[in-house]
Structures are given as C-alpha cells and as structure tokens.
Amino acid sequence: MPILDPRIDAYIAKSAEFAQPILTHLRALVHASCPEVEETVKWGMPHFMYKGMLCNMAAFKQHCSFGFWKAEMLLSQADTKTEEAMGQFGRIASLKDLPPKKTLAGYIKKAMQLNEDGAKAPAKAKTAKPELQVQDYFLAALEAQPAALTHFDAFSTSKKRDYVEWLDEAKTEATRLRRLEQAVEWIAEGKSRNWKYEKC
Incomplete structure (x- = not known):
C-alpha cells in the first residue's frame, strides 16, 4: 500500500x-x-x-x-x-x-x-550576458566628474550594469536626466546603484 x-x-x-x-x-x-x-x-x-x-x-x-x-x-x-x-x-x-x-x-x-544508475542531471549552461555598452551621454557626464569616472571604472561589471540599465529604463527624457544627475552624484561618492539596501 x-x-x-x-x-x-x-x-x-x-x-x-x-x-x-x-x-x-x-x-x-x-x-x-x-x-x-x-x-x-x-x-x-x-x-x-x-x-x-x-x-x-x-x-x-x-x-x-x-x-x-x-x-x-x-x-x-x-x-x-x-x-x-x-x-x-x-x-x-x-x-x-x-x-x-x-x-x-x-x-x-x-x-x-x-x-x-546514479546518473547526474546535466548542468545547465550559463548564458553569457551581452557585453556592457555604456551610453555616450553617461560616459560624458562621468568624464566631467573625475571622481565619478574613477569610481565607475573600479566598479564590477554588475554594478556598472545596474546604473546603465537604470538609465535605459527611464520612460521620459526628464526622468533620464534626473537619474543621470543622481547617478553621477552617487558614483562620485563611490556608491552603487542600490547602496541604500546594501548591508553596512
């Protein structure tokens, strides 16, 4: 049974x-x-x-x-x-x-x-993320703030991607500009996009 x-x-x-x-x-x-x-x-x-x-x-x-x-x-x-x-x-x-x-x-x-038979399930192949493309206007804004550019260059690819995607997701030009200003400010301070939620 x-x-x-x-x-x-x-x-x-x-x-x-x-x-x-x-x-x-x-x-x-x-x-x-x-x-x-x-x-x-x-x-x-x-x-x-x-x-x-x-x-x-x-x-x-x-x-x-x-x-x-x-x-x-x-x-x-x-x-x-x-x-x-x-x-x-x-x-x-x-x-x-x-x-x-x-x-x-x-x-x-x-x-x-x-x-x-003890057969192991085949490992799932990891799909590679596309190469990170940083927007020209974002690079220009970072270059205008040497401290921001230095920190951004030191960030891991995933931290850079968080900022790039955040700017890409903006629905209007006004939102994009607001986010750009905020991004450059945070990056100049060495902060990641989600710094508020990171454990100290």
Whole structure:
C-alpha cells in the first residue's frame, strides 16, 4: 500500500476543481509505476523521490504541470513543451492533455533507472550576458566628474550594469536626466546603484 504524505492530500484538496483529477491521476500513476516512491513537498510543490529526485507536479490557476528531475536524459527536446509551462508536458488543463498512461509510466520507469544508475542531471549552461555598452551621454557626464569616472571604472561589471540599465529604463527624457544627475552624484561618492539596501 502506498505511503501518502498528508501535505499532498491537502495540496490536492485546495487546488482548483479542474486540477484535482489531474493531480490525483498523476500521483496514482507515479505510485503504480514506482511502488517504493516517497512523497514530499519541496518549494511548495508535491515531489516524488526514489533514490533521489524523480518527478514533481504542481497546480496553477488555469493549468497543472508535471516534470522529471532528469528530463534532459529522458525526453528529446522535440517532445518537451518547456516553453509553454513548467515541467515537460506544457499546460495541462485536463487529463486529455497528458500523454497516455503507458507512455508516462515508461518515462517514470526510465527516470527510476537513471536514479538507480546514479546518473547526474546535466548542468545547465550559463548564458553569457551581452557585453556592457555604456551610453555616450553617461560616459560624458562621468568624464566631467573625475571622481565619478574613477569610481565607475573600479566598479564590477554588475554594478556598472545596474546604473546603465537604470538609465535605459527611464520612460521620459526628464526622468533620464534626473537619474543621470543622481547617478553621477552617487558614483562620485563611490556608491552603487542600490547602496541604500546594501548591508553596512
């Protein structure tokens, strides 16, 4: 008999009406495919553990999601709908949106095998941020204040980026000029853009 976590019972009970049969179906399928599975709640969502993280499910206002911890090793990129929603099966609004039981059970068994084999999920590749482009008018204003330019040159790229983006986000020219004046003043004092919130 499966061991059920009462927190997941409560999670399903408080989910939207459309979501309850989906979550109940997924939970039963995981237990049927992996009788030794353990239930838990992580990051506020139901998770299923078998020799490590196996899979998880979640309910939102208008859809549910279901996903595998090592999805990249289970499903081809063409078979996933990660751009639509969290998990690999897109926005699940009804049981019809799920793959057939047999297909899902096969994925669960493969995920179990990966955990038994000690396979590690591939590390996510970090996407490099574009090179920082400092606006000409900002550079000119900094050059007019030698102390500001010295501090700005010594700032880390992320601190510089905070100022550059703050100026870029200004909706009007008046706001941009106000921000520019404030930025040069703070930088001349060696302050980062968010200095008020930094721990002393």
